Amino acid sequence: MFEMTRNVLKNLMxxxxxxxxxxxxxxxxxxFRGTLDINVEECIFCSTCAKKCPSQCITVxxxxxxxxxxxxxxxxxAVCVESCPxxxxxxxxxxxxxxGEKSLIFYQGAAKxxxxxxxxxx
Amino acid sequence: MRTILPFGxxxxxxxxxxxLKLVVEEEKVVEALPNLGYVHRGLxxxxxxxxxxxxxxxVERVCGICSCIHAxxxxxxxxxxxxxxxxxxxxxxxxxxxxIHRIHSHLLWLGLFADGFGFESLFMQxxxxxxxxxxxxxxxxxxxxxxxxxxxxxxxxxxxxxxxTWILAEIDKIEAEVRQVEKTLLSDYTVKSRCCGKGVLTxxxxxxxxxxxxxxxxxxxxxxxxxxxxxxxxxxxFEPVVEHDGDSxxxxxxxxxxxxxxxxxxxxxxxxxxxxxxxxxxxxxxxxEVWRRVEQPRGELFYYIKGNGSKFLERVRIRTPxxxxxxxxxxxxxxxxxADVPVIVLSIDPCISCTER
Numbered sequence: 390m391f392e393m394t395r396n397v398l399k400n401l402m403x404x405x406x407x408x409x410x411x412x413x414x415x416x417x418x419x420x421f422r423g424t425l426d427i428n429v430e431e432c433i434f435c436s437t438c439a440k441k442c443p444s445q446c447i448t449v450x451x452x453x454x455x456x457x458x459x460x461x462x463x464x465x466x467a468v469c470v471e472s473c474p475x476x477x478x479x480x481x482x483x484x485x486x487x488x489g490e491k492s493l494i495f496y497q498g499a500a501k502x503x504x505x506x507x508x509x510x511x
Numbered sequence: 512m513r514t515i516l517p518f519g520x521x522x523x524x525x526x527x528x529x530x531l532k533l534v535v536e537e538e539k540v541v542e543a544l545p546n547l548g549y550v551h552r553g554l555x556x557x558x559x560x561x562x563x564x565x566x567x568x569x570v571e572r573v574c575g576i577c578s579c580i581h582a583x584x585x586x587x588x589x590x591x592x593x594x595x596x597x598x599x600x601x602x603x604x605x606x607x608x609x610x611i612h613r614i615h616s617h618l619l620w621l622g623l624f625a626d627g628f629g630f631e632s633l634f635m636q637x638x639x640x641x642x643x644x645x646x647x648x649x650x651x652x653x654x655x656x657x658x659x660x661x662x663x664x665x666x667x668x669x670x671x672x673x674x675x676t677w678i679l680a681e682i683d684k685i686e687a688e689v690r691q692v693e694k695t696l697l698s699d700y701t702v703k704s705r706c707c708g709k710g711v712l713t714x715x716x717x718x719x720x721x722x723x724x725x726x727x728x729x730x731x732x733x734x735x736x737x738x739x740x741x742x743x744x745x746x747x748x749f750e751p752v753v754e755h756d757g758d759s760x761x762x763x764x765x766x767x768x769x770x771x772x773x774x775x776x777x778x779x780x781x782x783x784x785x786x787x788x789x790x791x792x793x794x795x796x797x798x799x800e801v802w803r804r805v806e807q808p809r810g811e812l813f814y815y816i817k818g819n820g821s822k823f824l825e826r827v828r829i830r831t832p833x834x835x836x837x838x839x840x841x842x843x844x845x846x847x848x849x850a851d852v853p854v855i856v857l858s859i860d861p862c863i864s865c866t867e868r
Binding site for chain 2: 392393395396397406418419420421422441442443444464465466467468471480
């Protein structure tokens, strides 16, 4: 019956085992997958991420060069980050903040610079 | 006079919705009829539109507690079908993560069980210990529960030497802290009076009704899918935990002692962890039929997979341990007091989202 007494006393006298979240937050672990982002300047709009994504939350418009992610459908598995051929996507160890309404992560890439065609000899 | 009482789908002791129609005669349960289907999500059907690599992430979400082990089973089945040789290091890391998962699942259940018979402070204590195992997963794999480390061919994440030392230290702490509450949970008079002799499943009944996991081992059968030696279990020293009483208390003791076995298996796996590759490269497409079973915290998990040579599998059939444990539960309930129903229902560790997928 008294086995718990030691624990009870320790809990009463010791430090709090919980935090006053969100005022006091813990340092996140280095590998924690919290938020997804893309460096759109390096993106080649190959759609590999959109094809590999298990929750199909990424849409890549090759023609208009846009990259859209529904962060509320994303499951933070980091499959896209690993499969990206240019390594331009990354996961940050920051918890996604709570939101009042759904929003999309949208990026517009710069227009593709067309290679000048070799001029035909006249 | 007979009365039919609805138990669930919403009930304080049930974390997930299962509906039991209890036929009650003067506070004694005469018969129980289950009603399933409240959280059916159609995950097996998703195989039509998601390829086998994406399915790994989907089967992980069948169960919110033992996600890693679902992925392990699926990957092993696909690997067997495609004849992929998985690197040894991946096998040992898979064992490590599944055993950490087992520790967290059992501590979660032990806490819920304590809460089920009204021991709130013990529930808090056990969940506090569980938090250590969650940290282990978050630091090594990147997420607390759905860790997504298994892929077809191996694992995605590696552990460093510092992490290895830290994991071993944390496992020691978990074991020491669990040992501290052992007497409170297993020798307390009040706890025993709520669990001993409640919901007895005899050895014959357990076999005939096809009980699995701690439910089966609590009734005296030394049967554990880990004995088949999948992943790296064949190279580790392992003995299943067996109790002979077959009541709620025996099932509780089995789970409690399995936490120690899991701690031991993590230590063994890390001690024998070989170097080398994390995942094998392959080019084949899944073709043929394969079934595979592994041991989940709740019991034996069964996967049947059929491939047709394309990247989409033709059929994925999942039989979860709770599905197998519902018939034994219905055999345990008749004859018990109405007040004992929550404890008995909890004692099979019901995971309904698993069952209905």
